[in-house]
Amino acid sequence: MKRRVNVIGVGMTKFAKPGASDDYHVMAKAAGLAAMKDAGIQYSDVEQAFCGYVYGDSTCGQRAVYELGLTGIPVVNVNNNCSTGSSALFLARQAIEGGLAECVIALGFEKMERGALGSKFNDRENPMSQHAQVMMDAQGFNQAPPAAQMFGGAGREYRWQHGTKRETFGKIAEKARRHAANNPYALFNQVLSLEEIMASDEVFDPLTRFQCCPPTCGAGAAILCSDEFAKKHGIENPVYIAAQAMTTDFASSFDEKSMIKMVGYDMTRAAAESVYEQAGIGPQDINVVELHDCFTANELLTYEGLGLCPEGGAEQFIWDGDNTYGGKYVTNPSGGLLSKGHPLGATGLAQCTELVWQLRGQADKRQVDGARVALQHNLGLGGACVVTMYRND
Secondary structure (H helix, E strand, C coil): CCCCEEEEEEEECCCECCCCCCCHHHHHHHHHHHHHHHHCCCHHHCCEEEEECCCCCCCHHHHHHCCCCCCCCCEEEECECECHHHHHHHHHHHHHHCCCCCEEEEEEEECCCCCCCCCCCCCCCCCCHHHHHHHHHHHCCCCCCHHHHHHHHHHHHHHHHHCCCHHHHHHHHHHHHHHHCCCCCCCCCCCCCHHHHHHCCEEECCEEHHHECCECEEEEEEEEECHHHHHHCCCCCCEEEEEEEEECCCCHHHHCCCHHHHCCHHHHHHHHHHHHHHHCCCHHHCCEEECCCCEHHHHHHHHHHCCCCCCCCHHHHHHCCCCCCCCCCEECCCCHHHHHCECHHHHHHHHHHHHHHHHHCCCHHHCCCCCCEEEEEEEECCCEEEEEEEECC
């Protein structure tokens, strides 16, 4: 029988630009200690550790966890591109739900380099070769960063299908900056106008520079436990994971030669539908969402993939303000990847941290009134998508 999984402690570092952060193990220690303090536990209570990072040598997870303690527990290293943090969370949840452990930590961190993401190994098959072939067939290849070409191409395809204005994508970035202004953990706290966003250098139509997430360094952590552990430690009414699903690419990701499908739309939709079925509630019951806005185009597509608005309805959804305070949903109150930053291994756990704070009523100026149900979406090309629903009721 599956057991309920509680999130009793969360923590993260303030995100920083490459070259301006501590080393990965120092950031991981800060996030891990913050999560344990939040949970009110000691490292000796933790039975397993799942550590996520993308750029680093093997066993960086052990080196990071050793800053918290040396107790001989299993440490599993996780690398799943931009969904790495949530993949570590997924494994940690399974350990508790399946009765394999009573208390575990999911820890994510990244020390990134300046500039666009690139491959580190050029003497073997690139794991993104099938995705790149779809792009070549659909639109060719130019000198823009590959990820921007992929997600920008998906946004361009959407524009052609629905006649969407370029400014609609810019509105998402404007919202992200406005939300991040109230988040002390975000990399960019400066509010930008739609005009400033649209006037920034074009990266790949319809994306301008301020519509692309920056390379970022940081760490995040979550402590998960069973009901029995929570009760034993006097923890009452914790936030819990109501449902979670991970998906990978489908045949449609490649066969349909669609940029939208190639960047994970069907992964998102399938994971969301699974979560709603598991939880027994739908998108209409959600109060707050942290979703994977690596580019504004992906946030727009994700609104529809998660069922927050009908297919083809994202433009009206955005201009009606249904993605922000006072609308139907508050999406990315943290500022999202666009403004908070995107340290790959930490992103999913930073999203978790924000949503736990929201459900506890601890989000200060970002607080969503009456938040009881939260949804998290973390996407990695290659591919993996993790959707998680949290509740506090």
